[in-house]
Amino acid sequence: MKLLGKPSSQTTALLSVCWFFLKILQPVHSYLYDNRYSGDKVIRLTPKTEEEAYALKKIYHNLQIQCWMHHLNKTRSDLIQMFSIGKSYEGRALFILKLGRKSQAYKRAVWMDCGIHAREWIGPAFCQWFVREALLTYRSDPAMRKLLNHLYFYIMPVFNVDGYHFSWTHDRFWRKTRSRSPGIHCRGVDANRNWKVKWCGEGASGHPCDDTYCGPFPESEPEVKAVAKFLRKHRKHIKAYLSFHAYAQMLLYPYSYKHATIPNFGCVESAAHKAVKALRSVHGVRYKYGPASSTLYVSSGSSMDWAYKTGIPYAFAFELRDTGHFGFLLPEMLIRPTCTETMLAVKNITMHLLKKCPKECRRDNSATKQNWAKSHIAEVEIMF
Ligand SMILES: *[C@@H]1O[C@H](CO)[C@@H](O)[C@H](O)[C@H]1NC(C)=O
Ligand SMILES: *[C@@H]1O[C@H](CO)[C@@H](O)[C@H](O)[C@H]1NC(C)=O
Numbered sequence: 001m002k003l004l005g006k007p008s009s010q011t012t013a014l015l016s017v018c019w020f021f022l023k024i025l026q027p028v029h030s031y032l033y034d035n036r037y038s039g040d041k042v043i044r045l046t047p048k049t050e051e052e053a054y055a056l057k058k059i060y061h062n063l064q065i066q067c068w069m070h071h072l073n074k075t076r077s078d079l080i081q082m083f084s085i086g087k088s089y090e091g092r093a094l095f096i097l098k099l100g101r102k103s104q105a106y107k108r109a110v111w112m113d114c115g116i117h118a119r120e121w122i123g124p125a126f127c128q129w130f131v132r133e134a135l136l137t138y139r140s141d142p143a144m145r146k147l148l149n150h151l152y153f154y155i156m157p158v159f160n161v162d163g164y165h166f167s168w169t170h171d172r173f174w175r176k177t178r179s180r181s182p183g184i185h186c187r188g189v190d191a192n193r194n195w196k197v198k199w200c201g202e203g204a205s206g207h208p209c210d211d212t213y214c215g216p217f218p219e220s221e222p223e224v225k226a227v228a229k230f231l232r233k234h235r236k237h238i239k240a241y242l243s244f245h246a247y248a249q250m251l252l253y254p255y256s257y258k259h260a261t262i263p264n265f266g267c268v269e270s271a272a273h274k275a276v277k278a279l280r281s282v283h284g285v286r287y288k289y290g291p292a293s294s295t296l297y298v299s300s301g302s303s304m305d306w307a308y309k310t311g312i313p314y315a316f317a318f319e320l321r322d323t324g325h326f327g328f329l330l331p332e333m334l335i336r337p338t339c340t341e342t343m344l345a346v347k348n349i350t351m352h353l354l355k356k357c358p359k360e361c362r363r364d365n366s367a368t369k370q371n372w373a374k375s376h377i378a379e380v381e382i383m384f
C-alpha cells in the first residue's frame with residue numbers, strides 16, 4: 001500500500017488507502033496521477049488467510065466509489081466539487097458531484113441520479129462513467145466543453161447507498177432502502193414510490209414486505225427527503241432531471257402515475273426521439289420511448305413525476321440494458337458499450353438546454369399553467 005510521506009491526519013490516512021484501491025482497481029485512471037506520489041513508500045498487503053482476504057474485499061466495497069469522489073474533489077477542483085446533502089438511514093453520507101466549469105454567471109443545471117434501486121448496478125457504473133468521460137474529453141470534444149462551460153451537472157452516483165451496499169454484501173437482488181418501521185419485520189421502502197406525487201396510488205404497495213412498498217408517508221426515507229429538499233431549493237435553474245434504472249432499454253418521461261399527456265409533450269417527445277436515435281447509432285441497440293405509464297407500467301410516487309411536478313421541464317428515466325436476458329446481472333463486458341451509448345443519449349438531451357428554451361417547452365410559463373389548470377382541473381389537489 002502506498003502511504004503519503006507524513007500522514008498527519010485521519011483524512012490523509014483514508015486518502016492513502018483510497019489511493020491504493022484506486023491504483024489497483026481502476027488502472028484506466030492511472031495516467032492522471034503520474035508522478036503525483038513519487039518518493040512514497042510502497043507497502044504490499046498480501047492476505048494470508050481467507051478471513052484477511054474477505055476483510056480486504058469488504059474495505060474495498062465500502063471505499064471504492066467514495067474514494068474516487070474524494071480523489072476527484074482534490075485533483076480536479078477546476079471542474080468538480082463534491083458535497084454531501086445529508087445522511088442515509090444507516091448514516092452514510094449522501095454525496096453529490098457538481099460538475100462544470102465554475103462561473104459567476106447564471107448557469108442552468110442538470111440533475112442526474114443513479115442507483116435509486118439497489119440491484120440495478122449498471123446505474124452507478126454509468127454515473128461514474130459519465131463523470132470520467134466528461135473529464136477526459138473536456139479538452140478534446142467541443143460538445144463536452146460546451147456542456148461543461150454552460151451547464152452544471154449535479155450527479156448523485158449512488159442514491160440508495162444503504163441498499164446498494166446491502167446488495168453487494170448480502171442480497172444481490174435487493175431493491176429497496178434499508179429503513180425499519182416499528183413493529184414490522186420487513187425492512188426497506190421503494191425509494192421510487194416514496195415521492196409526494198399521487199403517493200401510494202396505483203403501481204405502489206402499502207405492504208411493507210412488498211418490493212414496491214411506498215413507505216409510511218411521502219419522503220419518509222431520508223435519502224428521498226434530502227434529494228427532494230435539494231431539488232426544491234434549486235428548481236429554478238435545474239432544467240433537466242435524469243434518473244438511471246435498469247433494465248428494459250427504455251427512455252421514459254412523465255407521467256408514470258396516469259395515462260395523460262404532459263403540457264410540453266412536443267418538446268419532451270422530440271428530445272426523447274433524438275436521444276434514442278443517437279443511442280442506437282453507437283451499437284445499434286434499440287430503445288423504446290414514451291410516457292412511462294403506457295411504455296412501462298403505471299406507478300405512483302416516482303421521482304420523475306415529482307421532478308416534473310416541481311417545475312423541471314425535462315424529466316426522464318432511463319431503463320438501461322438489457323431486455324431481460326441477463327437482467328440485473330449485466331456482465332462486465334457489456335458495461336462499457338452500455339455506458340458509451342447512454343453517454344451519447346445524455347449528451348444529446350442536455351445539448352437542448354444550451355439553446356434558448358422555446359416558450360412552449362417551458363414548464364413554468366403562465367400560458368402553460370393556464371392550459372394545465374384547464375385540462376387537469378381534476379387533479380389540482382394532487383399536483384399542487
Ligand atoms: C471538496 O474540496 C473542497 C475544497 O478543497 C473542500 O472544502 C470540501 O470539503 C471537499 N468536499 C468533501 C466532501 O470532502
Ligand atoms: C441528437 O441526435 C440526433 C439524432 O441522431 C442528431 O440528428 C442530432 O444532431 C443530435 N444532436 C446533438 C446536439 O448531438
Ligand SMILES: [Zn+2]
Nearest residue numbers: 117120245246
Ligand atoms: Zn429501478
